[in-house]
Amino acid sequence: MEHQQTNFFVRGPSPLARLTFFAAVSLVLMVVDARLHYLGEVRQGFATLLHPLEIIATSPVRLYRSIQDHFTTVESLNQETQVLRDKTARLAVDLQRLPSLQAENDHLRQLLEARQAMQQPARMAEILHVSRDPFAQRIIVNLGSQQGVLAGQAAVDGAGVIGQVTRAYPFSSEITLITDRELAVPVQVERNGLRAIAFGHGRDNMLDLPYLPVNVDIHEGDKLVTSGIDGTYPVGLAVAIVKKVERNVDSPFAHIICVPTAGTDRHRQVLILTTMPSAAIPLDEPHPLPKKKESRHHAPR
Amino acid sequence: MRPVSVGQVYGSLFAGLMLYMLPWAGFGLMLRPDFVLLVLLYWLIRTPHLCNIGTAWFMGMLVDLAGGDLFGQHALAYVVPAFVAVYYQRRVTLFTRWQQLGFVFGLLVIAQVVLLILKLFSGSEVPEWSYLLSSVSGILLWQLVIYSKIKVTGEREA
Structure with a gap:
């Protein structure tokens, strides 16, 4: 305890002063982040720095999963293959109808002079x-x-x-x-x-x-x-x-x-x-739907 | 009491952050103790000249970043119990084990309540009582630390 006594009086600003200062900074940051959205790039920069840590932190779970995957039994794999095969067969039937439906849909859209629906690339x-x-x-x-x-x-x-x-x-x-x-x-x-x-x-x-x-x-x-x-x-x-x-x-x-x-x-x-x-795309005007009035888009929550 | 190095303090805080960043989910997420705050409180009570309210704020900011939350939420939620811990630091050294447990539990709950208030302001729903489980698991972890003979306050251990 004698050793600690030397530190007794060199504690810098009082705890209350520090509390007030840091609490105020936190509140300002929260408001700036929530209302003004100025901190997006700051966040991105720091997130890039934290990314390696994140990879390390999630690695135990990934290791566990890969071990689990490695020791999958033949039986469960067979089962999965069976399920997937069934699904493929069912989807193949639907898929055969798809080209003709698509052609029909394109034709109908042309008749309606509506914009062509585009393909969606995905990752x-x-x-x-x-x-x-x-x-x-x-x-x-x-x-x-x-x-x-x-x-x-x-x-x-x-x-x-x-x-x-x-x-x-x-x-x-x-x-x-x-x-x-x-x-x-x-x-x-x-x-x-x-x-x-x-x-x-x-x-x-x-x-x-x-x-x-x-x-x-x-x-x-x-x-x-x-x-x-x-x-x-x-x-x-x-x-x-x-x-x-x-x-x-x-x-x-x-x-x-x-x-x-x-x-x-x-x-x-x-x-x-x-x-x-694409927020700028105009909506297809002739919408063959019931004319029920819907609620506002951005209704207040 | 052996002097504590800065490396020890920041190394353990970093370890706490890594524990926080483990992929918790579901019930584990509810039970997850606030590792960073526990480590912070430990150092705040033991060596207030190495770890002070500013450190608590900084760690809170890191937690906010790692969690993708609003900037400053955890920072504020850590600064308030850190203030209480520093304010009563001289007295905590005289507490018995149970008093100390109660004190730390109170601090953990304060942090959770501050966070809850901030979340309610930003439009979240009131969570169930299981929300406070994290403080309970936190205090169990703290008790574990004391049993493992790491002296928090040094001389006055019963």
Whole structure:
């Protein structure tokens, strides 16, 4: 204790002064980051510096997975082959019909003088890790702006939409899942073409369809697909299945809960559609859909 | 008490950051103790001249960067308990083991509550009670540290 006494009085500014200073700096940084978005490049720079650390930190899990993959039994591989073969056979049948359908669709679009739907190039990305923040539904994947991934691009898997790239770092990028509270997906009910906006639920693996009237024509089991109105997602990708519709007399809106079709919390790989999100593309005007009035795009949350 | 080198302090803080950056998911994420804050508190109580509120702020910024959160959230959430720890540092050395455990648990909860308030302001939902599990696992880890005879406060260990 005698030794420590020498340090007793040389402690610099008082703790309260330090607290005030650093708390103020933190608050200013938070406001600048949240409201003014000035710090994007700073974040990118530091994220590049932290990237090697991230690789090291995720390496134990990758090692475990590779060992697991290595020791897969012949039986399970056989099973998987069987499943994949079945799937290929079923898809092949559908695929045979696709060229003729596409030709027909092109022809119809020409008749309508509508813009041709374009092919979507995609890249396979592997999930590095999920978000460390228990409040957010995000994943980090191993493709970044160096590989042509840009913020705003859509991420999908075999079963439907997963989410959207919200931040692209040089060697990795952050995908916000459709189940996150901050992400909205413009959708359409496949059965009747009704348009709506799906919001993430935040905590559990669910989606909400808010701001739809009580008498809206949606049933349990209805499939929601992307409407393509935002220019981010291509038209017709599966998003969710309606799980529950509650119509309360005391609320002007129906309470609709949906489950995403894509494995937002299951897969190791995702597809990133690498066309630039094209906000400038004019919408196809003649839309042969029911003329039901939809809720506003950016309804306040 | 053996003097502590700067390398030890920053080496352990770095190790804490690496533990934080492990790919936690699901229930593990809920249970994950706040490694960086635990290491910070340890050094704040033991050597306040090497590790002070500024260090806490800096580590908070690194955590924000690694997690892709808003800048400054963890920084603020670490600065507040760091202040309390430094303020009561002389008294903590006189605490018994259980008093010390209670004190550290309080600090962990303070950090989580500050973070929760900031998250609520940025529009998150109120989480379930399991949110505080991280503080509980943190205090268990702290107890482990004391049992493994690493003396936190030196002479007054019972």
